[in-house]
Amino acid sequence: MKKIATGNKAVAEAVLQAKPAVVAAYPITPQTEIVESIADYVTGGQLASCYIPVESEHSAMAACIGASITGVRTFTATSSHGLLYMHEMTNWAAGARLPIVMANVNRALGPGWNIWAEHTDALQERDTGWLQVYAATVQEAYDTVLMAFRIAEHNDVLLPVMVNLDGFSLSHIMQSLDTVEPGDFIPQIRLPHAIDPKNPAGYGPLTGPADYFRFRWDIERSMRDSANVIRDTQEDFAKRFGRNYGFTEEYRCEDADVVVVALGTLGKEAEVAIDNLRKEGIKAGSMRLRWFRPFPKLDLAGKEVVVIDRDYSFGFGGVIANAIMAKNRAEVFSVIAGIGGQEVTYDDIADFVRHRRIGEESWFGVNDHV
Amino acid sequence: MRCQNDLYTQDRDLFSRSRYWLLQELDTIAEIPKEEYILKCTSACAGCSSSLSLRYVFKAAGPDTVLVVPACCTSVIQGIYPDTAMNVPVYNIAFAAAAACASGMSNAFRAAGKKTNVIVYAGDGGTLDIGIQSLSGAFERGTDFLYICYDNEAYGNTGMQRSGATPLGARTTTTPTGKTDDKKDIDAIVAAHHPPYQATACSAYPQDILRKVEKALTFRGPTFIHILAPCPPGWRYPTEKTVEMGRLAVKSGMWVLYEREYGKLIISGPSKAAMRKPIPLEDYLGPQGRFKGIDAKTVGILKQRIADNLKRLAAEEAGA
Numbered sequence: 001m002k003k004i005a006t007g008n009k010a011v012a013e014a015v016l017q018a019k020p021a022v023v024a025a026y027p028i029t030p031q032t033e034i035v036e037s038i039a040d041y042v043t044g045g046q047l048a049s050c051y052i053p054v055e056s057e058h059s060a061m062a063a064c065i066g067a068s069i070t071g072v073r074t075f076t077a078t079s080s081h082g083l084l085y086m087h088e089m090t091n092w093a094a095g096a097r098l099p100i101v102m103a104n105v106n107r108a109l110g111p112g113w114n115i116w117a118e119h120t121d122a123l124q125e126r127d128t129g130w131l132q133v134y135a136a137t138v139q140e141a142y143d144t145v146l147m148a149f150r151i152a153e154h155n156d157v158l159l160p161v162m163v164n165l166d167g168f169s170l171s172h173i174m175q176s177l178d179t180v181e182p183g184d185f186i187p188q189i190r191l192p193h194a195i196d197p198k199n200p201a202g203y204g205p206l207t208g209p210a211d212y213f214r215f216r217w218d219i220e221r222s223m224r225d226s227a228n229v230i231r232d233t234q235e236d237f238a239k240r241f242g243r244n245y246g247f248t249e250e251y252r253c254e255d256a257d258v259v260v261v262a263l264g265t266l267g268k269e270a271e272v273a274i275d276n277l278r279k280e281g282i283k284a285g286s287m288r289l290r291w292f293r294p295f296p297k298l299d300l301a302g303k304e305v306v307v308i309d310r311d312y313s314f315g316f317g318g319v320i321a322n323a324i325m326a327k328n329r330a331e332v333f334s335v336i337a338g339i340g341g342q343e344v345t346y347d348d349i350a351d352f353v354r355h356r357r358i359g360e361e362s363w364f365g366v367n368d369h370v
Numbered sequence: 371m372r373c374q375n376d377l378y379t380q381d382r383d384l385f386s387r388s389r390y391w392l393l394q395e396l397d398t399i400a401e402i403p404k405e406e407y408i409l410k411c412t413s414a415c416a417g418c419s420s421s422l423s424l425r426y427v428f429k430a431a432g433p434d435t436v437l438v439v440p441a442c443c444t445s446v447i448q449g450i451y452p453d454t455a456m457n458v459p460v461y462n463i464a465f466a467a468a469a470a471c472a473s474g475m476s477n478a479f480r481a482a483g484k485k486t487n488v489i490v491y492a493g494d495g496g497t498l499d500i501g502i503q504s505l506s507g508a509f510e511r512g513t514d515f516l517y518i519c520y521d522n523e524a525y526g527n528t529g530m531q532r533s534g535a536t537p538l539g540a541r542t543t544t545t546p547t548g549k550t551d552d553k554k555d556i557d558a559i560v561a562a563h564h565p566p567y568q569a570t571a572c573s574a575y576p577q578d579i580l581r582k583v584e585k586a587l588t589f590r591g592p593t594f595i596h597i598l599a600p601c602p603p604g605w606r607y608p609t610e611k612t613v614e615m616g617r618l619a620v621k622s623g624m625w626v627l628y629e630r631e632y633g634k635l636i637i638s639g640p641s642k643a644a645m646r647k648p649i650p651l652e653d654y655l656g657p658q659g660r661f662k663g664i665d666a667k668t669v670g671i672l673k674q675r676i677a678d679n680l681k682r683l684a685a686e687e688a689g690a
Contacts, residue, residue: 022478024470050477055507059470062463062504066438066474069461072482074474088464195459195475197434197486202454204462211451 005177007170010138011077011103011163012037014145016047017182020101021072024052024063029115030167031079031105038075057082061089061100068098069203071194073149076100079167080107080121087125093160094129094219096204097193099152100160102130103145106264106310107167108340116341117166119263119311123292123319129219131161131226132292136249136268138175141165143243144290147233150186154233157226158191159219166264166310168341180241227294247296249288252278256285258353259300261324262308263289266338270308272346277353284353295323300330306356308349310338317361333357337364378512378566378591378632402580403429412455414447417602417609419573419616420520421447424491426576427518428458430583435487436461436475440468440501442493443527444520466500468492469508469517476515487516487587494521494535498556509563509592516586516593519556520573522601530604537624538675539668540660542604548664552675560594561630568594569629574616575640582629598625606659615657620644622654623676626683635686645680 005013011034015023023042025035041047050067054060057078064074078086083104093100108118122132131151135141141163148161165171195203207215227247234245251271253259260270267288277284287298309318316322321334333356338344342365352364361370407428414421420443428435437460439445445462449455463471468490476488492501497519505517524542525531532542534554541548560568566589569582579597586593600615602608607615619625620640627638637645651673655661 021481022474024474050481052473052477052511054470054473055503055510056470058466059473059504059507062467062470063474063477065463065467066461066471066476067478068474070475070478070482072478074478089467092464092467195436195461197436197459200433200457200459202448202451202456202460202462205448205451205454205460206446207451 001179003177003179004174005138006033006172006174007135007138007141007165008033008105008172009037010142010177011145011165012041013177013179014142015075016041017179018073018075018146018149018186019047020049020075022050022052022064022067022074023076024054024060024067024074025076026054026057026060026078026082028057028079028082030107030171031077031082031103033171034077034103034105057086058089061086061093064100065089065093065096065098068093068100068191069096069195071189071191073153073189074100075102077103077105079105080109083121083125084109087128090125090128090130090160095215097158098160099158099189099191101145101148101152101163102160103163103165105167105171106164114340115167117169117265117310118339118341119164122162122164123311125162126293126319129159129223130293131157131159131223132164133161133290134164134263134292135170136265136288138170138173138177139243140245141170142177142179143237143241143245146182146186147237147245150233151226151229153189154229155190155192157222157229159222159226164264169265185236185240223294227296230291245290247291248298249290251286251288253285253287255283256303257283258285258304258306258356260284260286260306260308260349260353261289261298261320263292263310263320266308266310266344266349269344269346270349273349273353276346277350282353289320295327298324298328300324300328304356304358305330305332306335306352307332308335308337308344308352312336312339331358333359334361335364336362378589380566380588380590402577405429407433407457409455409457411449411453412447413449414443415603417612418443418447419601419612420444420522420599422576423520423571423573423579423597423599426579427489427491427583430580431487431489431587433458434485435489438463438468438472438475438488438490440492440496441465441527442496443522444491444493446527465496467504468496468501469513470504472515472517473508473511473513476513480514488514490515490517492517492519493526494519494523495525495533498534498554502559506563509560509565513592514590516583516595518595518597520597520599522599522604523553524601524604526601526604538672539664541662542660548668557596563592564633565594566591567629567631570596570598570625570627572598572616572620572625572627573600574613574620575627578627578638578640585629604660607657611657618649618654621649622651623648623680624651624654626679628683635683637683637687645684648676651676
């Protein structure tokens, strides 16, 4: 069904169709519209879920954990400080192998208070064992949430999935949205280790180094296996609903000499820059990274790479730029841009490409020659 | 929005009144269920009264129960993977998160039409200090669960550091000359949430624990039981004195057994007797190493606190 919706509303619509049994959430700008919409669906009888209005994000994730281990589908949404406040529990959710799906609306971290888009919040969750995917359009946010439930709950994965969307520049913009009837695209959840009082077991007790280490390896193995599940799920989604998604979204990359890599809405903005650069005779392409965990192998051989990081790891560099350098042995021009909601236009992105200095780093508009 | 329990109700069918009176009147020969849910392989300290209390919690709750345990002594007592001493499912969760985790679990069970008991078994640090926010949230939301705080009046699992539950004058590893602050009144804080049922108990009175847990589980709403659990290594008394220490706490009035049902207070039998004629507080403090060297002024303050507390409870029970 065609309609107009914000990114937040699109996430809520996908949750409405995935029918989680329990949603536990706490409000935070710019995510709040998601949980308000879900609360509306539940109150209005459209969604037969239990909505738990918890008193903090730490408790939101703890409540999702408690619900999920009974074997039911769970969802929550957060942003920024909320995500960091639940950090202890995001680790617990992954370690406990619970397929919780969470929407995170990317926002900068205080101080000072800043509610605008930045990816540092989610990237600080990098090592928790969560799968991470970044949407760039309202439609993609909707489609990705539907796929996230199927991927998380697949018994080769059984890890939580975080669906990211940029604060305001995606969460609050209006675009067209085509909703679907997912039907059996998301199978019924079957959690193999669900709590059963008839078969009592201890969950997460004291664990010695040998077993603990093996459990960590199990997470890594599932994270690797999840790549196949993601591929199958995206292919099946395309077959059923006609929209194609990959680990990346490539735009005019085939013959490109220089490729722009970015997450989220900046990655989409880059496509306009590419068209303009092509008109000038610069053979540029865009490779928007959708999945950050598991981190995909990118086909960048023989190309110059300009990475736009809407994040920074102090004393190290842009998280994405360094991930690409480490995983692809690529030489990149690392641009730190869009921090705290800084405006970055397609003209700016074209400039990053025109004036690229491979091997260097630039803080756009702050210190362009680091 | 409340997912369940628009009004707190009570399943009378789960709880026979005759059994209630039997257990209340007969302190020594109650019908205690023979089933054991703690197997004989815990890693509890000798003389541990929290595992003793838990034994009766399980007997009262029966097999259709999930125990939610934050970081506390019970995290250790249950044993090391792949073994467990617990014969009901135990869900271990992070320190601050027990009540929130139980909240999600209870809502999920109820949404699936299951009556499975969800019981939090948390220490005093996990209840009065780091866990108080999630405890308050879960009670405010009317979660259908039983929260039990077993209170050994310090962070026992990490080697006896002071907690909000440590009494005035007690030495811990972080109050080496004795605590200079009063014990936090968690029961008053819980009472401010108006749960349908809350009670205090003590490991030295297992029939009382059994009866109160059975009763708490008949309510469809948040219930709370605060169990005093003397700790031989922490309180520094010989292991064989663990029951005696609990009885001295009650007899001296330092610990008062009561229950509050829909706001109505009833002081339990053993404390009724103690309120008429309490033993000297020194009889309780003397055998414990943690009170060694306590000065007369602090003992005087403790005595005044006891007198004030007993007076307050007696007045509440009388409806004054």
